[in-house]
Amino acid sequence: xxxxxxxxxxxxxxxxxxxxxxxxxxxxxxxxxxxxxxxxxxxxxxxxxxxxxxxxxxxxxxxxxxxxxxxxxxxxxxxxxxxxxxxxxxxxxxxxxxxxxxxxxxxxxxxxxxxxxxxxxxxxxxxxxxxxxxxxxxxxxxxxxxxxxxxxxxxxxxxxxxxxxxxxxxxxxxxxxxxxxxxxxxxxxxxxxxxxxxxxxxxxxxxxxxxxxxxxxxxxxxxxxxxxxxxxxxxxxxxxxxxxxxxxxxxxxxxxxxxxxxxxxxxxxxxxxxxxxxxxxxxxxxxxxxxxxxxxxxxxxxxxxxxxxxxxxxxxxxxxxxxxxxxxxxxxxxxxxxxxxxxxxxxxxxxxxxxxxxxxxxx
Ligand SMILES: Cc1cc2nc3c(=O)[nH]c(=O)nc-3n(C[C@H](O)[C@H](O)[C@H](O)COP(=O)(O)O)c2cc1C
Numbered sequence: 001x002x003x004x005x006x007x008x009x010x011x012x013x014x015x016x017x018x019x020x021x022x023x024x025x026x027x028x029x030x031x032x033x034x035x036x037x038x039x040x041x042x043x044x045x046x047x048x049x050x051x052x053x054x055x056x057x058x059x060x061x062x063x064x065x066x067x068x069x070x071x072x073x074x075x076x077x078x079x080x081x082x083x084x085x086x087x088x089x090x091x092x093x094x095x096x097x098x099x100x101x102x103x104x105x106x107x108x109x110x111x112x113x114x115x116x117x118x119x120x121x122x123x124x125x126x127x128x129x130x131x132x133x134x135x136x137x138x139x140x141x142x143x144x145x146x147x148x149x150x151x152x153x154x155x156x157x158x159x160x161x162x163x164x165x166x167x168x169x170x171x172x173x174x175x176x177x178x179x180x181x182x183x184x185x186x187x188x189x190x191x192x193x194x195x196x197x198x199x200x201x202x203x204x205x206x207x208x209x210x211x212x213x214x215x216x217x218x219x220x221x222x223x224x225x226x227x228x229x230x231x232x233x234x235x236x237x238x239x240x241x242x243x244x245x246x247x248x249x250x251x252x253x254x255x256x257x258x259x260x261x262x263x264x265x266x267x268x269x270x271x272x273x274x275x276x277x278x279x280x281x282x283x284x285x286x287x288x289x290x291x292x293x294x295x296x297x298x299x300x301x302x303x304x305x306x307x308x309x310x311x312x313x314x315x316x317x318x319x320x321x322x323x324x325x326x327x328x329x330x331x332x333x334x335x336x337x338x339x340x341x342x343x344x345x346x347x348x349x350x351x352x353x354x355x356x357x358x359x360x361x362x363x
Contacts, residue, residue, distance in 0.1 A: 004055075006081050009073030012060050016078075019044055020053035025195045026084050028110075029056045030075065032092030033068075039091060046184050051197055055082065059094070068097055075101040079109040087112040087195050089187065091144065096121045099133055106134035112194035114187060116143035136167040138190045142174035143183045219353040222277045224288045225254050225334075226301075226309045227262075227269035234296050234309040235262045238289035240352050241331075242274060250338040251323055255331040261291070263332070270322055271306040272336060275314040278347040282357055284311065285350060305340060316343035 001019045008014045017037055027047055029040040037044075037056040044054045057078060059071055075097055079086070088110045090098045095118030102110055113135050169190070176182035202210040226236035241255035254274060256266050266272060277285055288295050300312040304319040311317065320336025351358040 006057070006074075006078045008060055008077050009070050012070075012074070014060060014074060014078065015058045017041075017044065017056040018054070019056070020048040021051075022053060024051050024053040025111075025191070025197060026053045026055060026082060026086035027191065028078070028082065028086040028088045029054060030088060030090040030094035030098060031057075031059060032094050033059065033071070033097070034062065035091070040089075042180065043089075043184060043187070047187070047191075050188055050191075052191065055086065059097075068100065071097045072101045076109065085109060085111045087114065087191055089114040089116065090118065091116050092118065094118075096124065100124065102135055103133065110135050112190065113137045114140065114190060116140045116183065117145065133168075136194050137169070138186065139168060139170045140183065140186055141170070141172045142176070143179060213354070216354045219351060219358070221315075221349045222281075222285050222352050222357075223254065224275045224277065224284065224311055224314075225256070225262075225266065226273040226275065226311070227266055227271065228307060228309065229265035230268060234301065235265045236273075236288050236295055236309065236311075237262045238285050242276070245335065249323075251335055252318060252320065252338060253333050253335045255328065255333050257331050259330070266334060267325065267332065269308075271308045271339075272320050272322065272334065273304060273308040273310050274318040274320065274336070275311040276316045276318075277350040278313065278315045278344070279350050279359055280347075281311075281314070281350055285357070310342070314344070315347055315349055316341055 001017050004016050004018045005013045006016060015037075029037070029044060031037060031039045036058045040056050044056045047054050055078075060074055075088075079088075079101070085108075088098050088102070090113070095115035098113055099115070099118075099121065102113060106113070113133070115137060117140065171186050173179055173182045173186070200210060200213060202214050220240040221242070222238060222240050223242045224236050225239045226234060229235050237256070237260055239254050239256065241253075243253050245251040245253050252274060256263055260266075284299065287293050287299070296309070301309040302312065304310045304317070306319055306321065308319055310319065318336070318338050319340040321339055323335040323337045326333040326335070348360050351360065
């Protein structure tokens with residue numbers, strides 16, 4: 001996350017958190033008038049995990065009267081500086097700002113508009129502003145608190161000629177058992193429809209990087225595969241290609257790159273260990289994946305009953321007898337028969353997904 005500043009109306013500086021990959025489609029979060037960007041922080045983080053770039057904006061300090069005009073100009077200035085057309089997501093009276101800022105040429109500035117808990121904007125109705133809502137919209141009621149307004153989208157439609165209706169979807173979260181989750185689900189569905197992410201494609205015969213990214217869509221745990229080399233020195237490497245194979249007989253497998261420094265020792269070893277890492281062992285994962293490190297230097301380990309090095313405080317350590325070895329392209333598949341498994345039933349796992357470490361999240 002980085003802190004950036006936009007130039008608002010009259011040169012006033014507006015702070016914003018910028019989160020996510022700059023190549024991902026953008027979402028602009030606007031708080032309720034009188035609140036700041038902390039209001040959207042959880043949603044912002046969740047959107048990033050769903051592949052969105054998020055700008056979480058602070059409104060300027062409220063002026064004397066509760067004037068909307070400077071906020072509207074600020075928002076138009078920020079949208080112009082953003083470079084791509086974001087979906088704008090607003091809370092409460094932030095919706096008044098956005099509907100007015102996007103009323104005329106909104107389609108040039110934004111790809112969509114989400115109004116969460118926007119109260120009916122009586123002044124705008126009087127000015128006929130909502131009738132000109134120019135972008136697809138989603139009206140969410142009860143996103144933060146029980147619904148306070150029931151007729152927002154009616155006001156947009158009422159001012160249109162008979163038979164025409166604005167591109168508005170509505171949802172009511174008042175009865176949702178978890179408002180945050182329900183709001184996020186509605187947001188993501190709207191974003192997928194209005195601002196689809198481009199599907200990536202791998203084609204046979206080219207581009208191993210894209211294939212790697214495709215494979216990275218499968219979330220895994222992380223293991224350290226260990227063995228003793230011919231001299232009796234412990235060796236090991238980080239591997240997430242672990243799979244359980246069979247219960248009877250008890251078999252598992254890992255795939256090892258032919259180019260790995262530990263590959264010759266693992267090809268020869270009669271026994272090997274597979275240590276599944278817990279959340280606190282990210283440094284261990286890094287050390288066993290880095291070249292030129294003395295991987296066992298500060299690493300507590302103990303020999304198992306077959307002599308293989310087992311790493312202390314792992315989630316589970318499988319001790320295996322070599323069952324078979326299969327050549328498979330630039331890797332070989334090492335199948336082991338489990339002779340012993342010691343496990344820790346309470347800790348959380350260290351996870352790996354799309355090239356990054358992750359942790360379990362319980363909704
Ligand atoms: C999260 C993660 C998962 C990995 N999974 C594997 C794997 O399944 N098989 C493999 O051969 N290498 C895997 N690697 C790479 C090896 O750990 C790394 O190439 C190796 O340790 C390099 O050192 P070496 O050649 O000295 O053994 C993985 C690395 C990371 C960070």
